[in-house]
Amino acid sequence: xxxIQRGESLLFLTDEQIRQGIxxxxxxxxxxxxxxxxxxxxxxxxxAHHRAVHFINRAxxxxxxxxxxxxxxxKQSLNRVLRTLIEDGLVESRIGKxxxxxxxxFLTDKGRALExxxxxxxxxxxxxxxxxxxxxxVSGFRKLLEAMMDTELQIKYASMRENKDT
Numbered sequence: 001x002x003x004i005q006r007g008e009s010l011l012f013l014t015d016e017q018i019r020q021g022i023x024x025x026x027x028x029x030x031x032x033x034x035x036x037x038x039x040x041x042x043x044x045x046x047x048a049h050h051r052a053v054h055f056i057n058r059a060x061x062x063x064x065x066x067x068x069x070x071x072x073x074x075k076q077s078l079n080r081v082l083r084t085l086i087e088d089g090l091v092e093s094r095i096g097k098x099x100x101x102x103x104x105x106f107l108t109d110k111g112r113a114l115e116x117x118x119x120x121x122x123x124x125x126x127x128x129x130x131x132x133x134x135x136x137x138v139s140g141f142r143k144l145l146e147a148m149m150d151t152e153l154q155i156k157y158a159s160m161r162e163n164k165d166t
Contacts, residue, residue, distance in 0.1 A: 031125070032122055032125060032126075033047065033050075033122075035118075035121035035122070036050050036118040036119070036121065036122065039117060039118055040118070045084070048071070048073065048077065048078075048081045049081055049084070049085060050118055051071055052067065052071065052078070052081050052082065052085060052091075053085065053090065053091070053107065053111060053114060053115045053118065054115065054118075054119065055067060055070050055071070056091060056105045056106065056107050056111070057107050057111075057112065057115040057119075058160065059160070059163065060105075060106050060107065061094075061104045061105070061106060062104070062105055063096070063102050063103065063104060063105070064078065064082070064093075064102075064103045064105065065102070067105065069156065070156060070160075082105070085111070088110075089108055089110050089111075090107065090108060090110055090111035090114055091105055091106070091107060091108065091111055092105070092106045092107075092108055092111075093105055094106065
């Protein structure tokens with residue numbers, strides 16, 4: 001009964017409660033990115049570089065086309081980011097084995113070291129927050145985030161999770 005009442009009460013949030021939720025997401029996002037932003041600034045890189053490194057690390061061999069879909073940026077913008085990452089020895093671009101038009105992306109050892117330097121503080125922040133919030137909150141948080149995603153991004157996210165779970 002308590003579970004139903006809690007769930008039902010969430011259906012009647014005020015605009016102010018919704019605004020507070022949006023603000024909490026904004027400030028949490030800023031905090032989550034604060035340490036990586038400091039590191040990226042010293043390298044004259046931006047968040048687009050971080051996102052590219054993250055997703056290439058997540059799926060080694062991913063194609064440029066797939067990365068474009070995940071990041072939702074223009075081809076021109078991604079090419080600028082990839083060019084600097086390749087020139088700086090962080091990413092390697094290989095011609096596809098099955099389709100010679102494809103470019104498969106891999107992090108180099110230097111790229112994996114940067115990914116770890118950028119993401120380790122984020123993973124630790126998430127671990128701390130999850131531990132403090134508890135398992136029910138963790139599950140609810142993921143459900144909330146997934147429910148906020150556009151349908152095509154929900155599908156992409158689920159696909160990425162499936163590929164890593166196997």
